[in-house]
Amino acid sequence: AQKITQTQPGMFVQEKEAVTLDCTYDTSDPSYGLFWYKQPSSGEMIFLIYQGSYDQQNATEGRYSLNFQKARKSANLVISASQLGDSAMYFCAMREGSSGGSNYKLTFGKGTLLTVNP
């Protein structure tokens, strides 16, 4: 089974509107972290936001917020007031903790290509 599922291969949004990118995850580990990265056409991976499994509040970073629904195992990214520069691939990723060791592998979803229309 896939550990990270992003069901939207592509999304379109009008400039200045909000958009939600879906991400569901699968893990039996009680300790885990969820990440969102942006990958523009240049290829670099830009860290956007992080949510820890024990965090009580949803993470927010500027125009980015993470809608964390633990029971449903979903961690959707919400981008408010979309800008043309937001057009890119967006990846959801998970790191599963393991007994305090140095394991830090990130498992990535397949990504969602977001296009912001003027």
Added chain:
Amino acid sequence: GAVVSQHPSRVICKSGTSVKIECRSLDFQATTMFWYRQFPKKSLMLMATSNEGSKATYEQGVEKDKFLINHASLTLSTLTVTSAHPEDSSFYICSARWGQGYANTEAFFGQGTRLTVV
């Protein structure tokens, strides 16, 4: 965020030759570095994890002798693609983190290297 520099950004090499890609953490000591491979319009696939001063841990299906990883210092890891073939053409991207154990630190990514083997 912390800066990870990857070099070169693009490389074209002849089939049968070897190519070295460097990943440097510029403003922090990277205890762990990760090497990923990304096919066009696909997700990132972890190839190996390297800790400074020790042998890299390769993911299942990744040829150790083909993809040589060296993490000789806390700021530099190298990936050498030996005897490259056209099927090795891909986007390779590294990431680095600091700290030991389970820590809520995101991994910072380099800019990536697009390798084309002709």
